[in-house]
Amino acid sequence: MQDQLAALLAKAAAELPAVATRPDFEAAKARFVGPNGELTALMKQMGSVPKEQKPVVGKLVNEAKTALQAHLDAALSRLEVGEIAARLGPAVDPTLPSPDRAPGTFHPLTLVREEMTRILRKVGFTVVEGPEVETEYYCFDALNTPSDHPARDAQDTFYLPESARFGNVSKKSPHEKYLLRTHTSSVQIRTLLKGQPPIRIVSPGRVYRRDTTDATHSANFHQLECLYVDKNVTVRDLKALLDYIFASLLGKDTKTRFRPHYFGYTEPSFEVDLSATHLPKVNKPWIEIGGCGMVDPIVFKDVGYDPEVWSGYAFGMGLERLAMLLYGIDDIRTFYQNDARFLRQFA
Amino acid sequence: MKLSRSWLQDYVDLAGISDDDISRAITFLGFEVEQVIRTGAPAFNNVVVGHILTRDKHPNADKLSVCTVDVGFAHGGVRTIVCGAPNCDTGNRVPVALPGAILPGDFVIKEATVRGQPSSGMMCSAKELTLAEDAAGLLLLSGSPEIGAPISSVLPAGDVVFDIEITPNRPDALSHLGVARELAAWFKKELHYPAVSFTPASISANPRPDLLTSVRVLADTDCPLYTATVVTGVTIKPSPDWMQQRLAAAGLRPINNVVDIGNYVMLEYGQPVHAFDATKLANGEIIVRHATEGEKITTLDKKERTLSAGMLVIADAQHPVVIAGIMGSADSGVSADTLDLVLEVAFFKRQSVRATGKRLGLGSDSSYRYERGVDVHSLDEAAHRFIDLILAHAGGAVAGPIHRVGSTIPWEREITVTPGYINEKLGFEIPAAEMRAALESLELVVTREEPTEKRGPAWTFSIPSWRDDLDRPIDLVEEVVRLYGTEKIPVSVITAPGLVGNDDPIVLFNRKVADALVGQGFNECVNYTLRAGQEIAAWTTPAHVESLALANPFVEDQSHLRPTLVSGLLESLKLNQSRGVTASRFFETGRVFLERNGQLSECVAAAFILAEETGERSWRPREAADFYTAKHHAETIAAIAGIELGRQPTALVAAPAHGWQTGHAAVAGDIKHGWTATFGLVDLAHLKALGITGKVYAGFFAIVSEKVTADADRRSFKPFSLQPAALRDLAVVVPATTSASEVQKAIAKHARAAAGTAFALESVDIFDVYTGKGVPEGQQSLAYALTFRASDRTLNDDEVNAAFTKVQTDLTAAGYQIRK
The missing domain is CATH 3.30.56.10 (Phenylalanyl-tRNA Synthetase; Chain B, domain 1)
Structure with missing residues (x-):
């Protein structure tokens, strides 16, 4: 009996490592431990074992059974490992590129606009929008640009025909003409008329000039305009805003300076220059970046604010110009061609 | 200027x-x-006239000479100078930079030794003195200038x-x-006005009424003041060198003394003036009047111009001789043999000059000044200066009194301001005395001064007539800060009192759309709003195209407002394809202009395109985009605007499909009701016409700008059942033209009814669309998964089966064929 058990184990140890498939395994398992298997057959001989030997033989049989099961388990787990490997196939090449689409990209004008509005939001400016089709009142009259002002020439401004009707662009008077806004300052007027001071807004948006397209001019471009109206707003506050904006955008060592200038809707008015290190393709100590000033009392009066009570400042700049400075782009038309090699460079 | x-x-x-x-x-x-x-030449120190006495070859250098040069007793007499120029010949007079001189470029001249020979100074070329680009040799001074004289006194002044x-x-x-x-x-210096010696009282010569019989102003609104003076016996010749040099510096070409003096006075005072040849005025008459329609004049630039009624002209008895304030006629001007002049100094209304100039497309230095406004109160002074200079440089005499027609309202303007007010506006302190001095330096004069309680003295300034721009106290704030120096505005920290509103919903919409589509692999584009009429004609009705036309386009291909963003994106795709750049997904957000209830509406829009032909090859290709890809992205955009596109009635685009491929593009919504969405395949014939290869799917969403709303209302939580669901699959055979949503709605309706109140139909989801074997030609099989669930218990098979059987019975009764 003892010898038979040993022979059985030896046979299992020899055969089971060679089993390659599940059916073979199941057949082997039946052969060894199944109801008609060899171990079962041996166990059936227990009856003929003398009584005094039974404990010893029983122990031997149990040991053999355990050992046999261990062989079977080993074979099974070896098979399973093989099966998983077969299901997975060979190892991947981790250096192959993903065939899935790369993420998209934001246009650089969007990036610059968002960066500016983020900076301004931190100091309480809310982003507002206004119509691109405007009327003469909002674009010119209310901004102290009288009807004989050169800016209103059909030479410089796109007008819509007298017959044009817009359902959602309100006119101040029935006879004014529709036009494409030449600056985002028109949003100032709509905001002042709608809002209650204090007001602190930034309005980025598309504007239009009737101009020859070249490396620095485009029929439409984008501006960003800030307006702050409150009590006791001063020139010093305006300078602080500009210093804050450009230090946030370009680093602490950035400087701004004001040069006196003229705009119909601010008094005093200034042009803003900035001086910053590390701007690509800039070789001048000061670069003109925008215009600003204190809201002219005429503008306040026209929208029904008492200029004795309310004061404010406005600042405007071109987004293309800023993006060109930041990224070192030298032709404004590049923004509007949408060559994917351009679009992919910034985000 | x-x-x-x-x-x-x-x-x-x-x-x-x-x-x-x-x-x-x-x-x-x-x-x-x-x-x-x-x-x-700039001003030089220690550069003098030298006279070359001898020239010898340098013993140690072939190309150098050793010269002795007399630079005058005061500068050490004769010096030895080594020179490399070929023309340092004996007898020449040349500029010599003495030791100690500093030439342009900070080039310091010292005593030196050149190849063993001492050299005490340097003889200069025109280039070294920045007089010319050329450095071929020494600058030879002609006319034997005095030896030792400073070079600045010899060379034309720089x-x-x-x-x-x-x-x-x-x-x-x-x-x-x-x-x-x-x-x-x-610079806190004194201003010196030109010394004008002419006064009307000084006229001595006899009047010549034959030369100027009358001056009449028939249009006194446009010409409030006109003066004319007769000067007889002038000599036409070149103006003095200094005047020619100044005019040339200012960018004007010298002509002759009379014309030059006129320009000189204009550039000096800002007051345009004009000189006529008196004998060329028909009948000796000057009439300031409006042109009659069609009247002609040939202006100085030799162009014949046709005038319109209302244009102001100066005419003689027969025809216009000057377009007032803009340009004179070619034949009334001064010529070489002119003897007698009529000098005109007048004031024309800016609006009149501007309107005429604009209509004629004609401008000049004179009209530029009139259009911006000349100071009528300084007119007489400029007129007297004009006469002075004519008499000084053209000779002749004033014949008769000045004809002065019209008048001016005496100028009077005062502004009262306090230092306290100025400081309040500036936000920093400038000493009161400094403010006052600044304003006074601009010739504002304090006429009264009264103390105030808190704001310092209230100064009343009288404003000079030439500063019409100063009208209010705030205008003086600018003058003060200008002269104080804007660079001295103190640095301070921005103050931002809590004042935070919500960004405009349109801003949020655009931002979210961009975020979503960038996340889906789209490249954001920015295209021009103005498009060619022909381009947008493919995308909308002829009437709409017409309504989008600008009144005054600048170029033909930017003549219309855009009604869609898709055409711009296709242009971008085309550009990339033609440049061999692989890119297939583009989007844009921006304004478009749509027709709504018979008017245009400015709409907020977003659009994308997906090109099938990416140009890319992949080692492991992914599934290609199709109609439903476009639908998915359109749904994403609509959802950002708060619209659940999947629940909106959606139909194939109707013919004419305006840029879209019939049968493969769909539309939902209507701009009449506030929004619209179109998505699917772009018309293949249109793509072919554009030269774009491969199919392009696109989506376009527009919403009237005022209908864009901020974030949707906060939703309240709906509890859901924790009990297991019961699933049943159901296939229905319907004609191929029947829409899936219609079948889905029918199944849902009957299933909801069958479930009754005992339990709930949770969802009906399509999971298979089949045509082919087992389904008759022209029919399709649509398979749906129905999910039932109770809120309080596990459903048993019997009740679900009973409901499911009823659904099938009811559907069959409703005309649907159930596929077994």
Whole structure:
């Protein structure tokens, strides 16, 4: 009996490592431990074992059974490992590129606009929008640009025909003409008329000039305009805003300076220059970046604010110009061609 | 405007102030310096006239000479100078830079030894003195100038020209005198006016009524003041060198003394003037009148111009001789044999000059000044200066009194301001005395001064007539800060009181759309709003195209507002394809202009395109985009606007499909009701016409700008059942033209009814669309998964089966064929 058990184990140890498939395994398992298997057959001989030997033989049989099961388990787990490997196939090449689409990209004008509005939001400016089709009142009259002002020439401004009707662009008077806004300052007027001071807004948006397209001019471009109206707003506050904006955008060592200038809707008015290190393709100590000033009392009066009570400042700049400075782009038309090699460079 | 430094020097002493400092002053006074141009020789110290006495070959260098040069007793007499120029010949007089001289480029001249020979100075070429580009040899001084004389006294004087931009509010600065006034204020110097000796009282010669019989102004609104003076016996010749040089520096070509003097007075005072040849005025008459329609004049530039009624002209008895304030006629002007002059100095209304100039497309230095506004109160002074200079440089005599027609309302303007007010507006303190001095330096005069309680003295300033732009206290704030120096505005920390509103919903919409589509691999584009009419004609009705046309387009391909963003994106795709750049997904957000209830509406829009032909090859290709990809992205965009596109009635685009491929593109919504969405395949014929290869799917969503809302209302939580669901699959055979959503709705309706109140139909989801074997031709099989669930218990098979059977029975009764 003892010898038979040993022979059985030896046979299992020899055969089971060679089993390659599940059916073979199941057949082997039946052969060894199944109801008609060899171990079962041996166990059936227990009856003929003398009584005094039974404990010893029983122990031997149990040991053999355990050992046999261990062989079977080993074979099974070896098979399973093989099966998983077969299901997975060979190892991947981790250096192959993903065939899935790369993420998209934001246009650089969007990036610059968002960066500016983020900076301004931190100091309480809310982003507002206004119509691109405007009327003469909002674009010119209310901004102290009288009807004989050169800016209103059909030479410089796109007008819509007298017959044009817009359902959602309100006119101040029935006879004014529709036009494409030449600056985002028109949003100032709509905001002042709608809002209650204090007001602190930034309005980025598309504007239009009737101009020859070249490396620095485009029929439409984008501006960003800030307006702050409150009590006791001063020139010093305006300078602080500009210093804050450009230090946030370009680093602490950035400087701004004001040069006196003229705009119909601010008094005093200034042009803003900035001086910053590390701007690509800039070789001048000061670069003109925008215009600003204190809201002219005429503008306040026209929208029904008492200029004795309310004061404010406005600042405007071109987004293309800023993006060109930041990224070192030298032709404004590049923004509007949408060559994917351009679009992919910034985000 | 071009300003000559030497000319400015006549009115304000700028000696010792560097060009850079003047440039800076002009800049911070508020006039942009566009260019600084240096002409002639700069001022040199220690550069004198030398006379070459001998020339010998340098013993140690082939190309050098050793010369002895007499530089005058005061400069050490005869010096030995080594020279490399070929023309350092004996007898020549040349500029010699003595040791101690500093030549341009900070080149310091010292005693030196050149190849073993001592050299005491340097003989100079024109290039070394920045007189010319050419350095071929020494500058030979002609006319035997005095030996030892400073070179500056021999060479034509150098000048510096500041080309500056004058803002439209400052017509007073369109003159040398005006800018000199500003510089005098900045540098705290005195302003010297030209000495004018002519007075009407000084007229001695006999009147010549034969030359100027009458001056009549028939249009006194457009010409409030007209003066004319007869000067007889002049000699036409070139103007003096200094005048020619100044005019040339200012960018005007010298013509003859009379014309040049006219230009000189204009550039000096900012007052345009004009000189007629008196004998060329028919009947000796001057009539200031409006042109009659169709009247003709050939202007100085030799062009015949046809005038319209209302244009102001100066005419003689027969025809117009000047378009008032703009340009004279070719034949009434001064010529070489002119003897007698009529000098015109007049004031024309800016609106009149502007309107005429604009209509004729004609401008001049004169009209530029009239359009911006000349100071009528300085007119007489300029007229007297004009006469002075004519008499001085053209000779002749004034014949008879000045004809003066019209009048001016006496100028009077006062502004009262306090230092306290100015400081409040500025936000920092400038001492009161400094403010007052600044304003006084601009010739504002304090006429009254009264104390105030808190704001210091209330000064009442009288405003000079040339500063029409100063009208209110705030205008004086600008004058003070200008002269104080904007660079001195103190630095401070931004104050931001809590004042935070919500960003405009449109801003949020655009931002979210961009975020979502960038996340889906789209590249954001920015295209022009103005499109060619022909381009947008493919995308909308002819009537709509017509309504989008601008009144005054600048170029043909940018003549219309855009009704869609898709055409721009296709243009971008085309550009990339033609450049061989692989890219297939583009989007844009922006405004479009749609027809709504018979009017245009400005709409907020977003669009994308997906090109099938990416040009890319992949080692492991992914599934290609199709209609449903476009639908997915359109749903994403609509959802951002708060619209659940999947629940909206959606139909194939109807013919004419306006850019879309019929049968493969769909539309939902209608801009009439506030929004619209179109998505699917772009018309293949249109793509072919555009030269785009491969199919392109696109989506376009637009919403009327005022209907874009902020975030949707906060939703309340709906509890859901934790019990297991019961699933049943159901296939229905319907005609291929029946829409899936219609079948889905029918199944849902019957299933909901079958479940009754006992339990709930949770969802009906399509999971298979099948045509082919087992389904008759022209029919399709649509398979749906029905999910039932109870809120309180596990459903048992019997109740679910009963409901499911009823659904099938009801559907069959409703005409649907259940596929077993």
